[in-house]
Amino acid sequence: MGRVSDAKEKLMKAVTELIWTGSYGSTTIDQICERAGVKKGSFYYFFDSKATLAGEAIEAAWEEYRPKLDKVFSPSLAPLDRIHRFCEFEYQEQCELHRQFGHVLGCPLCTLGTEVSTQEDALCRKVQAIMDQSRKYFETTIRDAHAAGLVYAPDAAAKARTVYAYSEGLMAQARIRNDLQVFREMERGILDLLGVKEREALAT
Amino acid sequence: MGRVSDAKEKLMKAVTELIWTGSYGSTTIDQICERAGVKKGSFYYFFDSKATLAGEAIEAAWEEYRPKLDKVFSPSLAPLDRIHRFCEFEYQEQCELHRQFGHVLGCPLCTLGTEVSTQEDALCRKVQAIMDQSRKYFETTIRDAHAAGLVYAPDAAAKARTVYAYSEGLMAQARIRNDLQVFREMERGILDLLGVKEREALAT
DNA sequence: ATTCTATTTGACTAAATAGTAAACTAAAAC
DNA sequence: GTTTTAGTTTACTATTTAGTCAAATAGAAT
Numbered sequence: 001m002g003r004v005s006d007a008k009e010k011l012m013k014a015v016t017e018l019i020w021t022g023s024y025g026s027t028t029i030d031q032i033c034e035r036a037g038v039k040k041g042s043f044y045y046f047f048d049s050k051a052t053l054a055g056e057a058i059e060a061a062w063e064e065y066r067p068k069l070d071k072v073f074s075p076s077l078a079p080l081d082r083i084h085r086f087c088e089f090e091y092q093e094q095c096e097l098h099r100q101f102g103h104v105l106g107c108p109l110c111t112l113g114t115e116v117s118t119q120e121d122a123l124c125r126k127v128q129a130i131m132d133q134s135r136k137y138f139e140t141t142i143r144d145a146h147a148a149g150l151v152y153a154p155d156a157a158a159k160a161r162t163v164y165a166y167s168e169g170l171m172a173q174a175r176i177r178n179d180l181q182v183f184r185e186m187e188r189g190i191l192d193l194l195g196v197k198e199r200e201a202l203a204t
Numbered sequence: 205m206g207r208v209s210d211a212k213e214k215l216m217k218a219v220t221e222l223i224w225t226g227s228y229g230s231t232t233i234d235q236i237c238e239r240a241g242v243k244k245g246s247f248y249y250f251f252d253s254k255a256t257l258a259g260e261a262i263e264a265a266w267e268e269y270r271p272k273l274d275k276v277f278s279p280s281l282a283p284l285d286r287i288h289r290f291c292e293f294e295y296q297e298q299c300e301l302h303r304q305f306g307h308v309l310g311c312p313l314c315t316l317g318t319e320v321s322t323q324e325d326a327l328c329r330k331v332q333a334i335m336d337q338s339r340k341y342f343e344t345t346i347r348d349a350h351a352a353g354l355v356y357a358p359d360a361a362a363k364a365r366t367v368y369a370y371s372e373g374l375m376a377q378a379r380i381r382n383d384l385q386v387f388r389e390m391e392r393g394i395l396d397l398l399g400v401k402e403r404e405a406l407a408t
Numbered sequence: 409a410t411t412c413t414a415t416t417t418g419a420c421t422a423a424a425t426a427g428t429a430a431a432c433t434a435a436a437a438c
Numbered sequence: 439g440t441t442t443t444a445g446t447t448t449a450c451t452a453t454t455t456a457g458t459c460a461a462a463t464a465g466a467a468t
Contacts (some may be wrong), residue, residue, distance in 0.1 A: 001445025003435045023319045025229025028425065039447055042425070046445090070336075103322050111318045113380040115227045118307050128381060161377075162393045165386075166366075169314075169373020173365075176317040177332060182369075189366045192397050207415025207465045232455065243417055248457070250415095 008046045010036040010058040019054065020103045024115050034125045044085045051116075058112065062130045071143030075139040079145035080196065086137075087187040090171075091180070096172045098180055102186045109134070151194040163193050181183065212250045216261040217335070223258065224312045225305050228319050235250055255320075259330045260346075263317065266334045277341040283349035284400065290341075291391040295384070308403040310379030314372045341367045346398065355398040367397050 014036035017081075018027040029050055034042050045051040072089045073082045079182035097105045107110075113127040139160035146153045153159040166189055218240035222231040233254055239243050251257040276293045277286045301309045309315075317331040342366035349355045357363040370393055378386035393401075 002442075003371050003433080003446090007445080014259075022322055023229050025227050025319070026323060029242065029427090030425065041429085041448075042428080042446060052427095055435055105322075106318065110376055110380070114310065114315045114376050115229070116460055117231060117379050117382065118226055118309075126378065131380070148240050158389070160388060162370075162374075162396065164372035164394070165377050166370040166397075167373070168376055169369035169371070172314055172372055172376060173369050175321050176314070176328065176335070178321065185362070185366060185369075189369070189397070192399065193370075193393070195396065195399070205414075205466060206418090208465080209415055211415080233457085234455065244457080245418075246416060254456095397466085 005042075007036070007038045007042050008061055010038055011043060011046065011053060012060050015050070015053050016057045016061050016108070017101075019057075019112055020105050021103065024050075024054065024120075050191065051120050051123050054112070054122050057110070058126060058130065060171075061108070062133075066133075069134070075140060075144070079148060080150055080191075081143050082141045083190055083194075084139075084187060087183070088192070089184065090167075091183040093181060094174065094183060104174045104178045104180055105183075106171040107168055108170060113176065123182055131164070135160050136194075137162045151196060152168075153156070153194065161167070163190055166193060167189065206339045209246075211240070211242045211246050215247060215250065215257060216240055216264050218242075219254070219257050220261045220265050220312070221305075223261075223316055224309050225307065228254075228258065228316055228324075241385075255324050255327050258316070258324075259327050262294075262312070262330060262334065265312070266337075270337075273338070273341055277345060279344070279348065281355055283345050283352060283396075286341075286345045287398075288391060288392055291387070291394070294390065295387040298375075298384060298387060300376065308378045308384055308386075310375040311372055314376060315379065335368070339364050342367045350400065355400060357398065363398070367394050370394065370397060 011032060014032050018031060018035060027050075028042065029043060032050070032053070033043050037114075043053075047056070068089070069086075077085070094104060094106075097184065109127050109131055113124060113131070116120055117124050132178065138154050141162070142151065142153050142159045143156035145151045146156060167186060170182060170189065184202045190196075215236060218236050219231065222235060222239060231254075233244065233247060236254070236257070237247050247257075253262070270295070274291075276289045281289070298308060298310075313331050313335055317328060318334070320330050320331075343360050346355065346357050346363045346367070347360035350357045350360060371390060374386060374390055374393065378384065392402075
């Protein structure tokens with residue numbers, strides 16, 4: 001079966017970082033290859049365009065991220081505790097990224113999605129699909145919270161869309177302002193959307 | 205004083221449209237010139253870079269947009285009515301853009317801001333400045349609503365940040381999904397953040 | 409009418425970029 | 439150890455792109 005290679009993985013890691021720390025449109029194939037330490041011929045051996053690579057890269061990144069969310073949103077935890085842990089987790093992740101790259105990066109899906117929405121249909125669809133899965137964590141949590149009488153949310157899916165939009169908006173603000181403190185407002189905002197008063201949250 | 209020119213305005217209009225319907229990174233100076241019907245020499249006569257042009261363009265667009273918001277958020281209206289009108293206004297605007305360009309475009313500030321945040325400092329700062337002004341409409345409205353006893357929001361500025369982040373997040377979703385219906389959830393989401401129950405809103 | 413000046417034009421350079429192809433190489437399979 | 443196959447490299451072409459400049463021009467001011 002010939003020789004084996006990790007060039008594919010290196011290219012995916014490189015493009016993920018470049019898009020996240022910069023933007024899709026401004027990263028070139030030459031740049032990707034250089035950061036990955038891979039020659040352009042090899043790039044075209046594995047992928048046929050930047051869009052294809054980016055698509056596979058975000059899917060791989062999602063598969064790495066997913067188990068972390070599984071842990072944070074474990075159904076064994078009380079619903080409002082999951083929310084709390086998610087906000088804390090997200091804050092810590094962004095702190096780490098900030099340390100590593102010197103800038104608040106926000107959500108890569110949202111940044112990439114808004115940028116390519118009108119231009120790269122296949123890529124944008126992949127972003128949407130991951131967002132759909134991502135939103136499900138909120139949906140399940142909200143449904144559980146409603147069932148437990150902690151919140152009033154008869155339409156958990158609709159409420160999840162709202163909470164998700166808010167969290168994405170907040171991350172966008174954090175990126176634009178390059179300000180980690182923005183994340184400190186996330187939990188309260190989500191609880192407001194869920195109609196949880198300040199005292200109730202503490203009592204849970 | 206020599207001859208007069210509208211090339212500057214044409215260039216600003218062109219770049220605004222190209223960024224909004226596409227992205228900052230993917231629009232080239234040649235494209236801008238072509239759409240504006242202006243030769244590249246003239247571009248460099250008026251501006252020294254794409255970033256400079258984009259900066260002036262968004263400022264000009266904001267000055268055009270501002271009076272519309274002044275009308276929507278008129279202090280002569282009941283606070284929750286202003287919110288209602290804003291959501292309706294935003295929906296109508298996006299419908300019109302969708303008709304004109306064949307795609308949901310969302311908020312140009314947020315799209316541009318997240319894209320250039322790590323790359324074009326001066327431009328990003330202009331985005332931030334306009335966002336700050338934009339958010340003030342919410343802040344004033346929320347303060348008035350609190351004073352009128354319609355909502356409980358002792359920290360109007362904080363609440364405005366939350367509402368603003370949510371509205372930006374929702375517009376990002378609308379752009380990514382290319383779905384105008386997303387806007388129909390905006391008012392309820394904002395009222396949820398403000399703690400206004402469904403009945404109360406109608407009663408105002 | 410003439411002058412003056414703000415603006416326009418087109419032709420140019422240099423660099424960056426996407427994409428190709430054929431020769432080359434390492435290592436797996438036998 | 440030979441063959442086979444997967445992956446790598448290098449050198450290349452053709453475009454696109456940013457940015458420059460000197461000459462031309464239109465029209466405002468006088």
